[in-house]
Amino acid sequence: MSTNGLPSAPDRIALHVRDIPRSGIRDFFDIVSTMRDVISLGIGEPDFDTPWRVREASIFALERGATHYTSNLGLLKLRRAICEYVARAYGTAYRADDECLVAVGVSEAMDLAVRALINPGDEVLYHEPCYVSYAPLVRLAHGVPVPVPLSGATGFRLTREALERRVTPRTKMLILNFPNNPTGAGLDRADVEAIAAFAIEHDLIVLSDEIYAELTYTGRHVSITTVPGMRGRTVFLHGFSKAWAMTGYRLGYACAPAPLIDAMMRIHQYTMLCAPILSQEAAVEALKGPEADVALMREEYDRRRNYLVRAFADMGLPVSEPRGAFYVFPSIAGLGLTSMDFALRLLEEERVAAVPGTAFGASGEGHIRCSYATATDDIKEASVRIRRFVERLRAR
């Protein structure tokens, strides 16, 4: 109790929110932001500018007075463009009028899907290490997050065996994210089919966060929605932040069977109403224009990926080849430091910021996440510094 007789502030916070930890990334960011001359490999967004044609379309839309609400689901022309794109790029057809919802980033779309589908106590499987929001979103929906730990020894690929070890009769949902943040892991068709068979056998809904799909460097991205029997039980999540370098536009979408989209829309209409119209107008241009700008960015990421993977291999740090996204997740386990201590000392001693693997779940221990959404010259300098740091650790 506080002095004035009212309950103190922490007591007023809802129980399920009180239990949500601060994002590990945020703690690390607070330290980095106090330091100068740091090369950051800690950034989870493209370093490219949004293609000018997209920005120009936003300006044009603003001039034309596109400053009002849109339909709850999003502009119909955008939903049509999205459905055409998803069919063309990933091979699954959705109806623009009732199987597509435009949201404020994949983050919101994911939240809507979890809230629309999870009853209190339902268990949700997600593979770990993973993006920071999955477990908190499940908790906020009063569900039970159940991590499926993956290991660098198997290239962080999700297998049916790993899933079978964690599934229970209360499991209702499986969250997938490939290409993966933070590991860069991807799946080939055989992997995806095995996971699909698992989901069908256990009658699970799958939320498939495919935000990095365009940034696939090895092989072709396979969407789980293309496996027979999966379209009807999958919420396909995608957006414009990564491939089009539009993070600040905050625009994502969900494609799913109409009853699921309708359920998500009933939450979205009261909490968000609609995604910002300017972002939606920009997204129409992103999809209808040439794909050359996305290809140029992918080629540049690929070169940096090659460089970093070789650099870590040369340092003798085990690294599984990232197939997609823009992260390398090398192992630092043999150097006698936890990933947090490694990241802190690397920052203090060499002014390089890399995110400790534990920010992405306990199974990220022994790794650091290095983003190559950073200029090539910075990546080269950071590699020199990391090598120096690792050699010092080994010489102790």
Add this chain to the structure above:
Amino acid sequence: MDPLLKLLTMRARESVDDLAALLDEKPEAIRARMADYERRGVIRGYRAVLDEDTAAEDKVVAIIEVKVTPEREGGFDHIASRVCRFPEVASAYLVSGQADLLLFIEGPDLRTVARFVSEKLSVIPGVTATATSFMLKTYKSHGFLMDPPDEHERLAVSP
């Protein structure tokens, strides 16, 4: 296009080892391909892209549209090759439209460039007309903005 050529057009100063790392190839393979491209003339040279307005105050660039009468044998090529022999001609193109040749002429000052046009270029047999424009300011060159807007800062760490 060979990814190596693409990369060299953007980052010609990378070491062979770094080119190899960026393209996930062996340094020997990169060295051999570069030598081959240079030998065959696919790669003609490597150069810096300057902000000419800052770096070379004593330089004038003129863009000259040239109308010519093509010759019975050799068409435009013969006359173009004569024009190109002058060191003042930095670049020369055959173009569609009103003019036939488009030249980029460089000189230390206006007068030198003007003299080149009147005394050397216009008098070449077959040249029937020229139209000269002097470059006043460079906004973009070889893909580089000369006056890029201030970059918006990204967060130093984000998920």
